[in-house]
Amino acid sequence: MSVAERPFSLRPIALAVFLPTLLFSIGEGAIIPLIPLVAHDLGASLATAGLLGALVMLGTVVGDIPSGVIVSRIGERNAMIWASLLSVIAVLICVAAPNEWVLGVGIFIVGLATAVFALARHAFLTSYVPLAYRARALSTLGGVFRAGFFVGPFLSAAVIQLTGGTQAVFWIFIVCCLAAAAVLLVLADPAKTLGPAQHRADSTRNEGEEEAERETSGLFRTLWQYRGVLIRLGTGVGLIGAMRAARIVIMPLWAVSIGLGTTDTAVIVGIAGAVDFALFYVSGQIMDRHGRLWSALPSMLGLGSGLLILSFTHDLPTNVQWFIGVAMLLSVANGIGSGIMMTLGADLAPHDDPAPFLGAWRFAGDLGAATAPLVIAAITALASLALASGVAGIAGLIGAGILARYIPRYVPRPPKPAASTAGGTAR
Numbered sequence: 001m002s003v004a005e006r007p008f009s010l011r012p013i014a015l016a017v018f019l020p021t022l023l024f025s026i027g028e029g030a031i032i033p034l035i036p037l038v039a040h041d042l043g044a045s046l047a048t049a050g051l052l053g054a055l056v057m058l059g060t061v062v063g064d065i066p067s068g069v070i071v072s073r074i075g076e077r078n079a080m081i082w083a084s085l086l087s088v089i090a091v092l093i094c095v096a097a098p099n100e101w102v103l104g105v106g107i108f109i110v111g112l113a114t115a116v117f118a119l120a121r122h123a124f125l126t127s128y129v130p131l132a133y134r135a136r137a138l139s140t141l142g143g144v145f146r147a148g149f150f151v152g153p154f155l156s157a158a159v160i161q162l163t164g165g166t167q168a169v170f171w172i173f174i175v176c177c178l179a180a181a182a183v184l185l186v187l188a189d190p191a192k193t194l195g196p197a198q199h200r201a202d203s204t205r206n207e208g209e210e211e212a213e214r215e216t217s218g219l220f221r222t223l224w225q226y227r228g229v230l231i232r233l234g235t236g237v238g239l240i241g242a243m244r245a246a247r248i249v250i251m252p253l254w255a256v257s258i259g260l261g262t263t264d265t266a267v268i269v270g271i272a273g274a275v276d277f278a279l280f281y282v283s284g285q286i287m288d289r290h291g292r293l294w295s296a297l298p299s300m301l302g303l304g305s306g307l308l309i310l311s312f313t314h315d316l317p318t319n320v321q322w323f324i325g326v327a328m329l330l331s332v333a334n335g336i337g338s339g340i341m342m343t344l345g346a347d348l349a350p351h352d353d354p355a356p357f358l359g360a361w362r363f364a365g366d367l368g369a370a371t372a373p374l375v376i377a378a379i380t381a382l383a384s385l386a387l388a389s390g391v392a393g394i395a396g397l398i399g400a401g402i403l404a405r406y407i408p409r410y411v412p413r414p415p416k417p418a419a420s421t422a423g424g425t426a427r
Contacts, residue, residue, distance in 0.1 A: 016187040018144045020080055020180040021121055025145045027087070027176030028114070029152025030159075030169050031094075032056060033269045035107060036252045037262050038166045044100040046253060047381035050388075052104045053249040054373030057241075059111020060118075061370040064363050065219060067116045076120040081184050083117040084177040091170045091177070110173075119362070122342060124190070136284035138346065139339030143280025146338060150273035157266035166262050219363060222356040229348060230364055233406040237341050237361070238368030239399030240296070243303040245369040246392040247330050249376055250307065250385070251323075257385055258319045268324055272331040279335030286336070287343055293407045296340050297400055302333025304396020311390035341365045347411050 031038075035056070036049035044052060071079040090113065093106035121141060129137040156169040223230060251272075255265040286295045306329040313322035345361035372392065379388035 016183075016190045017121075017124075018140070019187075020084075020183050021117075021141065021144045022147055023176045023180040023183065024080075024084060024087075024117055025148025026152045026155070027091075027148070027173030027180075028110075029149035029273065030156045030172040030176070031091070031110075031152075032149075032248060033153055033252050034156055034166055034169055034262065034266065035103075036249065037256060037265065038094075038169075039100045039103060040256055041166055042097065042100045042103060045381075046257060046385065047377050048100060049256070050249055050253055050373060050377035050380055050385075052100060052107060053252070054245070054370065054377060055104050055107040056111040056114070057245050057366065057370040057373060059108040060115045061111075061363070061366045063112040063115025064119070064359070064366055067119045068359055070116055071120045076124055077184050077189050079120045080117050081181045083113040083120075084181040084184075086113040086116075087177045088174050091173045095167060095170045115366075122358075122362075132288070136281070136288055138342040139280050139284030139287065142283070142339035142342065143277060146273065146277040146280055146335065150270060150277040153266040153270035153273060157263050157270065160263050160266065219356075219359050222360040223363070226357055226360055229410055230360060232402070233344070233348070233410050234361065234364040236296075236300075236399050236402035236406060237344060237365045238371075239395060239402065240300060240337065240341055241365040241367075241369035242372035243300065243307070243392065243396045243399065244334060245372045246307060246376060246389075246396075247303065247334065249373040250310070250389050250392065251327060251330075253376075253380070253385055254310065254314070254323060254389070258314065258323060260320065260323070268327055272327040275328055275331040276335040276338075279332065280338040283336055283338040283340070287340070291407075292340065292344055292347065292411050293404065295337055296344070296403045296407060299333050299337025299340065300396055300400035300403060302336070303330060304393050304398075304400060306330040306333060306393070307389050307396060308393025311386045311393060314384075314386045344407070344411060 032053075035053045039049040039052045040046070067079075074082065087110055090106045090109035093109065094103050097103040097106060122138075125137050125141060152172065155172050159168050159172060160166060162168075251269065252265060255268070260268075283295050306326050309329075310322070310326045313319050313326070316322060341361075345358050345365075348361070349357040372395075376385075376388040376392065379391060
């Protein structure tokens with residue numbers, strides 16, 4: 001039986017695979033929605049607060065370039081440990097920040113660490129999970145990140161309520177990063193217990209580490225080599241990243257602009273995160289059983305229409321109710337698309353050497369996610385936040401059209417897992 005056809009389950013090592021990611025994402029979920037609010041408290045304007053919110057993704061894009069080499073050199077587990085410790089240093093900078101610009105330095109470093117942490121786990125799952133279970137495994141990984149964005153804001157709300165200050169939420173991230181590093185040190189490395197990878201590994205490094213290095217070796221050469229699919233479908237995926245980043249930046253800024261308090265904002269974002277998280281496995285099932293388009297298209301239509309609707313509600317007497325409703329709509333849309341970017345990248349990558357393409361694919365998606373907040377900040381500074389939300393919504397609808405055009409062209413329907421092994425999925 002080939003690796004692609006063998007029965008597969010992540011259950012025996014799910015704790016070691018997903019718990020560190022969950023802890024890291026809880027810390028991120030605690031601080032990222034509140035970065036614009038913290039910046040505003042330090043004296044930043046609405047536009048500058050949006051710019052600082054963009055620095056997480058900007059750091060991630062920059063970190064995408066060397067992250068594969070780092071993971072390859074020191075190993076997946078060590079890379080995640082050091083990324084967690086780097087995040088602690090970055091957050092300490094944020095805690096001590098006397099102004100918004102020092103805060104921005106810390107946030108940028110968080111983005112660098114996130115790139116290394118995320119690549120290490122993505123490379124591992126791409127290498128070890130058979131094709132028939134790939135979307136569910138990667139959507140589960142996406143769901144773990146969403147779980148963090150569900151739990152984190154509620155922890156933030158509790159800390160703000162107890163301390164009366166927004167900067168105290170950064171200590172949540174510090175505790176979570178230290179806990180993630182401790183878990184990685186204590187639990188067995190799953191790469192040594194899961195079994196053979198999909199591709200042959202050498203005698204000194206496991207396949208995930210090789211995968212990670214190849215993802216960032218010759219990145220710009222790979223971008224040129226695969227420019228056809230990256231210009232077409234990669235643009236659509238870049239817009240997925242842009243919509244997700246726009247949602248993360250616009251919603252807290254909108255809360256500030258309509259006068260919501262930090263505790264109320266954290267609670268609303270947390271409830272929205274619960275809705276988002278609840279749908280991650282549904283997304284994987286949809287992609288594996290019906291095709292990738294059935295997840296990607298509703299997700300983009302929902303994100304685009306939600307941001308477009310929001311743009312017309314700022315000055316309404318019921319703007320708080322509209323804010324809550326749109327937050328829930330965006331969460332449903334984002335949850336339906338859980339794992340879609342990673343899954344499409346894994347589908348499109350050449351079977352004999354997928355890593356370089358995956359690196360270029362991640363770079364394209366992260367570039368879109370980094371660009372969107374910068375554009376939002378610029379439009380907010382020049383015009384208004386409402387116009388920025390409307391422009392983002394229109395971009396999302398354009399992205400939906402691109403995905404509808406090119407996913408059927410480039411991505412074949414996935415094989416369905418055998419009925420006898422369907423219960424042993426990557427859950």
